[in-house]
């Protein structure tokens with residue numbers, strides 16, 4: 001056999017051996033977990049639990065709805081890629097997984113998202129282990145830039161502008177409107193008033209190239225990267241999402257390149273005062289952090305509050321505008337000042353409970369360790385993915401929309417929730433996200449108390465970062481009725 005054949009065969013042989021060893025380890029670890037009482041969801045050779053995940057995604061639900069309805073279970077297992085993925089199903093297990101003695105020591109960050117929006121910001125904090133150089137310093141610098149008062153002023157002003165412009169006799173696509181709102185707010189907050197005027201070259205889903213506002217290109221690329229990485233085979237073997245083997249992968253890589261070129265240019269300039277850009281660049285500069293890493297911290301600040309906040313707003317408006325929750329809409333409209341803010345924030349919190357936007361936190365065991373959940377002992381193995389199942393924790397409080405649980409006068413303790421994570425890895429943008437969402441909901445509901453949802457009969461409405469659910473409303477049903485009588489849009493009359 002000549003060298004032309006033997007080299008490829010040797011490569012195939014080594015790859016097969018590596019693959020076989022990996023599969024064997026997964027099989028043995030699974031047996032070990034099953035012996036310890038961990039129940040696994042249905043899995044298939046090679047593709048793990050992904051067929052069930054596909055069904056969930058089709059119904060606008062995220063992967064972490066993949067749990068067995070067993071309230072007494074500490075951990076539930078599934079297979080993801082070639083790895084075992086364990087979910088902490090109750091408060092006790094979640095508390096252990098996020099505790100400072102475990103996070104960063106026995107478990108640390110390892111997320112498939114590196115292969116999706118990681119192509120945009122590979123050094124982003126969210127992909128780094130706690131032990132990475134400057135992890136704490138970077139998170140602190142970002143935190144300092146996230147000025148709550150400033151974002152409240154920006155988001156109030158922008159929400160008031162948006163909500164003054166709607167036409168009264170046609171349906172509104174709130175998904176698009178809320179997308180525009182969050183991009184404008186986060187653009188101004190991170191980059192300054194000039195953000196809206198910055199233009200980049202962007203390839204859309206059909207491959208058409210055009211010049212569009214920077215924040216639009218960023219948001220669309222970020223969202224498309226996440227959806228693309230959630231296609232079936234990209235979920236089975238994560239790196240496939242980065243291979244330029246489909247048109248969409250190549251278009252997304254074009255967009256990432258253009259965004260990087262644009263930012264390389266922008267970061268040569270002087271930041272507007274008080275922006276996140278100014279704060280992060282100054283703080284990171286003192287730590288001699290390379291400019292590409294500062295770029296990724298600023299990309300994080302720009303994108304982390306887009307899809308998450310959009311979905312928080314859409315979920316809150318959905319619940320508040322549903323006819324069966326009319327009392328909440330009336331309460332918001334009839335109050336003012338701090339009480340109105342309390343009511344809206346309670347509605348936002350309850351919507352985050354029912355529809356957590358980004359509900360999977362991805363960590364891996366970095367060295368074997370023993371976990372004791374109230375006397376029930378588990379040995380967790382290196383390489384296992386493990387995380388609290390936010391959805392399962394939230395679902396324990398039922399499906400009904402009950403914001404009163406979050407009002408200051410509530411007698412029961414608040415539900416145990418973690419839409420923003422908990423512990424050292426928790427979300428530094430929590431208060432900001434709530435403020436941006438609250439301000440839009442406040443302006444919208446008080447300006448249009450008569451608004452009616454027109455797509456209440458849609459199936460499987462859930463708002464999260466992988467959902468296709470829509471929210472369309474008419475803000476003045478009587479105006480629509482007269483317009484329809486005059487010959488337009490009969491659909492809205494039904």
Ligand code: HEM
Nearest residue numbers: 125126301304305308361419420421422425426427429433
């Ligand atoms: C309603 C809006 C938001 C939701 C629901 C949300 C949710 C989350 C969740 C679940 C995590 C993972 C936590 C963990 O791994 O334990 C996270 C992390 C993070 N979020 Fe948010 N987030 C929101 C808004 C924001 C905003 C506005 C920013 C900044 C402008 C932000 C910045 C970050 C960063 C930097 C991390 C990574 C933290 C780390 O890895 O240590 N988030 N967020």
